[in-house]
Amino acid sequence: MLNEITVRKMPFEFPSDIDAVFVEGDHKRSFNFIAGSLLLPHLEPYLIRSMKAAEKYVTDPVVAEGLDKFVRQEAQHYQMHKKFNDTVRLAGFPELASFEKELSDDYHRFTNTKSLKFNLAYAEGFEALTMNAVKHMMEPNGFGEDLPPFMQMVEWHFVEELEHRTVTFDVYEHVFGDYLYRLFVGVWAQWHFSNWMRRVAAYMLEVRPQQKIDKTIDREEKLARVQPASVGNLLPGLLRIYLPNYTPHDVKISPGIQQLADKYTNMALETS
Numbered sequence: 010m011l012n013e014i015t016v017r018k019m020p021f022e023f024p025s026d027i028d029a030v031f032v033e034g035d036h037k038r039s040f041n042f043i044a045g046s047l048l049l050p051h052l053e054p055y056l057i058r059s060m061k062a063a064e065k066y067v068t069d070p071v072v073a074e075g076l077d078k079f080v081r082q083e084a085q086h087y088q089m090h091k092k093f094n095d096t097v098r099l100a101g102f103p104e105l106a107s108f109e110k111e112l113s114d115d116y117h118r119f120t121n122t123k124s125l126k127f128n129l130a131y132a133e134g135f136e137a138l139t140m141n142a143v144k145h146m147m148e149p150n151g152f153g154e155d156l157p158p159f160m161q162m163v164e165w166h167f168v169e170e171l172e173h174r175t176v177t178f179d180v181y182e183h184v185f186g187d188y189l190y191r192l193f194v195g196v197w198a199q200w201h202f203s204n205w206m207r208r209v210a211a212y213m214l215e216v217r218p219q220q221k222i223d224k225t226i227d228r229e230e231k232l233a234r235v236q237p238a239s240v241g242n243l244l245p246g247l248l249r250i251y252l253p254n255y256t257p258h259d260v261k262i263s264p265g266i267q268q269l270a271d272k273y274t275n276m277a278l279e280t281s
């Protein structure tokens with residue numbers, strides 16, 4: 010059940026000049042998605058820097074191999090999100106630049122001034138939360154057939170998040186292994202990035218307020234699933250990541266996700 014980490018270079022192309030409200034009539038959903046996509050080209054390079062800094066302390070060859078593949082997968086992810094972000098028309102949102110600068114400054118400050126232990130605990134805080142959210146949104150079989158390119162991008166990214174689900178946990182445990190510290194920093198990390206996304210989406214909504222949702226628009230239900238799941242539904246998965254005996258090694262992934270992994274391997278320009 011999804012035990013291999015495959016680095017895939019994907020061929021996705023996006024239509025140029027996408028309107029910021031790209032989920033028709035649904036500003037909120039569109040802006041939540043954009044906030045997440047704007048986060049990643051800052052967050053994922055920070056995760057990569059943290060993992061690379063840990064590399065010299067990792068003596069277990071299995072953990073070291075996971076670390077290497079994690080770094081190479083995340084590098085593909087943020088480049089693809091950047092490509093998507095560049096096609097979205099964001100000119101009408103002048104404050105986004107300062108939101109992004111604040112985030113980028115934070116992550117560079119963490120790399121330059123915080124301990125490796127902090128940076129690895131942050132990484133695992135992010136990975137644990139997103140892995141559980143992704144599982145909730147994707148299982149059992151992903152988002153369905155005939156997806157537009159940006160949804161395929163999300164599906165490919167999510168599959169790889171599930172593939173590398175154990176890596177940041179293993180690196181932290183291998184190098185430090187301090188549960189309480191991981192718990193506190195992890196919870197803070199989860200607040201830090203989700204609060205940034207919330208503020209960005211709220212700002213975008215202020216600039217382009219939600220119109221009354223036109224119920225006659227037959228929006229694809231698949232789009233609805235790429236939303237942060239409601240807290241109620243996520244709760245059991247979320248609570249589990251805070252327990253002292255939590256390990257992502259025990260998380261079961263449904264077999265349909267392996268089929269998606271194979272699909273994206275076949276679609277990839279290059280794999281390693």
Ligand SMILES: [Fe+2]
Binds near residue numbers: 083087166
């Ligand atoms: Fe990623």
Ligand SMILES: [Fe+2]
Binds near residue numbers: 083173
């Ligand atoms: Fe990840």
